[in-house]
Amino acid sequence: MSGTAIQVRGLSKRFGQRTIMDQLDIDFAAGQFTVVLGPSGCGKSTLLRVIAGLEEADQGTVSIGGVDVTRTPPQSRGCAMVFQNYALYPHMSVRDNIGYALKLAGLERAERERRIGEAAELLGLRDLLERKPAQLSGGQRQRVAIGRAIARRQRVLLFDEPLSNLDAKLRHEMRMELRRLHNEIGATTIFVTHDQVEAMTLADRVVLLNQGQVEQADTPMALYHRPRSIFVAGFIGTPPMNVLTATHAGEDVAIDGGGTLRANVRTDKPTAVKIGIRPEAVELGATDGVAAKVEAVEDLGSHRVIYTRIGQQPVLAIDHGRRALIPNETVCLGFPPQAISWFHAANGERIEHTFKGRQV
Numbered sequence: 001m002s003g004t005a006i007q008v009r010g011l012s013k014r015f016g017q018r019t020i021m022d023q024l025d026i027d028f029a030a031g032q033f034t035v036v037l038g039p040s041g042c043g044k045s046t047l048l049r050v051i052a053g054l055e056e057a058d059q060g061t062v063s064i065g066g067v068d069v070t071r072t073p074p075q076s077r078g079c080a081m082v083f084q085n086y087a088l089y090p091h092m093s094v095r096d097n098i099g100y101a102l103k104l105a106g107l108e109r110a111e112r113e114r115r116i117g118e119a120a121e122l123l124g125l126r127d128l129l130e131r132k133p134a135q136l137s138g139g140q141r142q143r144v145a146i147g148r149a150i151a152r153r154q155r156v157l158l159f160d161e162p163l164s165n166l167d168a169k170l171r172h173e174m175r176m177e178l179r180r181l182h183n184e185i186g187a188t189t190i191f192v193t194h195d196q197v198e199a200m201t202l203a204d205r206v207v208l209l210n211q212g213q214v215e216q217a218d219t220p221m222a223l224y225h226r227p228r229s230i231f232v233a234g235f236i237g238t239p240p241m242n243v244l245t246a247t248h249a250g251e252d253v254a255i256d257g258g259g260t261l262r263a264n265v266r267t268d269k270p271t272a273v274k275i276g277i278r279p280e281a282v283e284l285g286a287t288d289g290v291a292a293k294v295e296a297v298e299d300l301g302s303h304r305v306i307y308t309r310i311g312q313q314p315v316l317a318i319d320h321g322r323r324a325l326i327p328n329e330t331v332c333l334g335f336p337p338q339a340i341s342w343f344h345a346a347n348g349e350r351i352e353h354t355f356k357g358r359q360v
Contacts, residue, residue, distance in 0.1 A: 024213065026047075030188055033189045035205075084161045163198060233341060242314075246274065248263065257311015
């Protein structure tokens with residue numbers, strides 16, 4: 001099985017008076033694992049269903065492998081879809097669930113059995129082929145749903161929040177299974193989720209949607225370290241990036257309600273900005289930083305999350321030490337210039353600067 005490229009152009013979709021997507025353009029590269037990420041209601045599941053042909057777009061086109069499939073019925077698009085609720089036939093065995101679509105497609109029994117066996121081998125289902133869905137765990141049911149999809153050998157695999165019904169341990173196991181499976185079969189994979197951990201660990205590329213528009217489409221690390229907007233900075237990361245209102249004058253940044261940082265990025269006139277820094281980049285106890293008041297300490301074993309406030313602005317720091325900290329204590333926070341992201345105060349979009357020969 002090999003993947004094929006997908007192009008979405010000028011896609012608009014409305015439900016009643018509500019616009020879900022408006023003139024949306026996205027490319028999905030052949031053979032790539034793309035995660036479509038975003039908050040509830042941003043349009044990600046609707047986008048997947050339009051690609052699959054389960055929803056009809058009000059405007060725009062969908063092309064698969066260079067062929068316009070906008071008006072093509074779902075069964076003729078070369079897509080296989082895995083749903084959040086598994087959608088297994090309860091009266092059928094695992095074997096029959098995996099092979100049912102193959103039977104409908106008219107494949108000979110020998111070929112059906114061969115494909116069922118290959119899918120079962122890939123997913124560790126060989127010993128479960130005669131069981132019914134009610135006899136399976138949630139993780140096993142999800143494997144059956146995936147097996148049914150890959151047995152069809154379609155060029156495109158579509159996943160609609162397939163891990164959301166699993167517990168944390170099973171989600172972790174299934175993420176690793178899905179990544180391994182993708183590497184083996186090479187289909188173009190589009191995976192919809194609201195869970196950023198799934199996006200960061202699974203994706204070759206993440207498409208982050210916000211209110212039906214693409215906020216950023218990039219590698220997971222680019223979204224994490226170089227967010228293109230305050231929305232991206234706040235959505236990606238646990239805890240998310242700290243974003244502070246400030247004024248940039250000369251090489252200094254005056255944080256509203258707090259102290260001043262040396263930025264090593266110069267401006268000729270005072271400018272209202274927002275600066276972002278990841279909690280793990282904040283230097284707790286820096287000698288030349290900004291005074292902050294400790295509000296709470298969250299001990300997670302491997303590290304602690306320190307909740308502080310500069311004036312009225314909250315700042316989180318990750319601490320791997322064991323220094324005693326108590327509420328209302330004053331600490332000094334360092335903001336390394338190379339770790340700071342800059343955003344326009346008015347529209348929240350990223351400002352690109354050069355810091356010692358490289359962009360920041």
